[in-house]
Amino acid sequence: MMGLLAFFVAIGMLIMLFLHNDFVGIIIIALLLFIGYNCYSCD
Secondary structure: OHHHHHHHHHHHHHHHHHOOOHHHHHHHHHHHHHHHHHHHOOO
């Protein structure tokens, strides 16, 4: 499951390379953290 979490973090970092808007970046980071947490802690 750590691989999936790292994959979502990498996607977020790649998106931030192309975005220059901090507000949108924060929203995307929060969304990816939420998705990654749900994928990591699913029973």
